[in-house]
Amino acid sequence: MRSPERIAVMAAGVVTPIGQDLESFWSSLLTGASGISHVERFPVSNLRVGRAGEIKKLARVKSWARVPDCRATRLLISAADDLCAQARFRPLPLDPRRVGVVVGTALGGVEEGERALDGDRRRRLLRDALYDGPAYNLARWLGCRGPVITVSTACASGATALAVGSELLREDEVDAVIAGGYDVLCRFVMRGFDALRSLTRDEVRPFDRRRSGLLLGEAAALALLVRERDAQGPRLGTVLGYGSASDASHIAAPDPDGQGLERAVRAALLDAGITANDVDFVSAHGTGTQLNDRIETAALKRALGARAYAVPVNSIKSSLGHTMGAAAALEAIMCLQASRHGLIPPTLHLEEPDPACDLDYVHGTARAARPRISLSTSLGFGGCNGALVLEGAP
């Protein structure tokens, strides 16, 4: 059995509907800003719900010269630009062959596929339409020559990417990894979730008794990972552990008993070498659907026991929508920010707690607390369950 190798998170970069860099994202979460709006980038008039967490204008990168006209790629590069600015990581300070990229996505470059099928004959579109296309574009922009890996575990993709990125470091294949997740809003996914009747006409209200569904969002979130023994200077925190498990229950709905999520949480705690009593904060998947929030609450209670009632829990999906492949990475970064700043962002629009969801959900205003160890949970299509354990920097 391999010796455990702690993985440091040195920096993070994000682009979201509530902020196009880490600090503005964080301050928007704390102040209860909403990134939900009417979708403007493509027609939604024939959909039941035309609202989502749309990024109206990608403002961070000043020039897109030599960057493909691919929104997924541009979201990734926007987040990477934020990260690189903080970590001074571009141009690369390391041998480019020892820097890897691992990103998770639920949709990849599917919007390029839509354009190709709509008559756009540019050959480049087909390369970007494959789900791993945007990751290669990001690697090219960064100038890294190490492994480029795309994982796609639906809405748990960001967590899987952080785990696989950590694995690359433990295997000593690289010395640094840019890892995280992304997904774009496009006709394809809006139509799909509209057809599933998962989208709400109300606000997204995780764990509220009136909750009636989710809204989608688009984002990219990336973290710079290195082996802790190689880490120099300040860091955001540490990836302590990861667990995953399949429901083997339904292709589009979570297991009604949440057993897969429970197993994933237990596996993550074991991997981290901690017990439930060490957990200080839970960032829940918290989509705001009737089923998810009830199942997740029950699974957390079984996996954490009495500790489940003692720790604050939040969901940030009501602030920016469900950002699919980016969600788990964004939430992991949020956990580290909570440790750093001593504040836990509130669950926006949670006003009337559901008696069936009886944990200590943070709502109303940000709560003063400095969690050392956080648990972040994710569920996705196909019965994917992922859990990350993170430790904030001291």
Next chain:
Amino acid sequence: MTPAPSIRALGLLTGAASSGPVGSLGRPERAGERFRRATRECLLALAAVDAMLEDGREAREAIAGDRTALLYVTAAAYGASNREFITRGGGGTHFAYTAPVVVPAEVAIEFGVTGPYAIFVGGAPATLRAIRHAAALLDDAVCDRALVLAVEIFDECADLFARGGRLLGRPLVEAAGCLWLERGAGDLAFESRREARAGSGSGPELLSCAPLAELDASRRRPAAEPLALSGRWRGETARLIWPRPPSRSSVA
């Protein structure tokens, strides 16, 4: 270095390379209402697992439960269902089937596999990475067996793949394979390098299924040398070297 896993069984289905621009596998028959709406790639995945169980002379119960990890790899199998949904529309169930994750989900549901999972998107190097990831999961004792599943279908998007000739310049052959790994001995070596212009190789293109086809072929050869599997995709050349070659012959 990760301990090399042993190979318990391998199931592999491949299309005929000479049957046209794409060597197609068709749509496997499977009884049951649940499979009426399942996509071709899902049904091929189930058939590959069946073939693997037959190769290992095991019943399906042998892979059920939370001690089995499931790792899925594909470069392009989702193309068909994505295209269908984009051009013809469809309901929520159809949308769910556009996600790559649904292929291993169908396997998990059908065979009761509830352990750790991961899904890698890419060509042959992604499969080699999945095998290494499986070896790490086995070494970490988070599972007792790991299945590496790969599926590629091309028929429904043959015209699009033809347009993207620089990426997929070789004759495409559909395939589905599943490899059953358990804890083994010796060290598994993995090498990877990326070059601006790596050659695409020659012969039929099976993308993520290529290493499983190479492994299947190697099982028919005398087991004298360490087994090296290799693959290329988007400028990456990867190689996985087993200290000892597998000895069982394939029946798939």
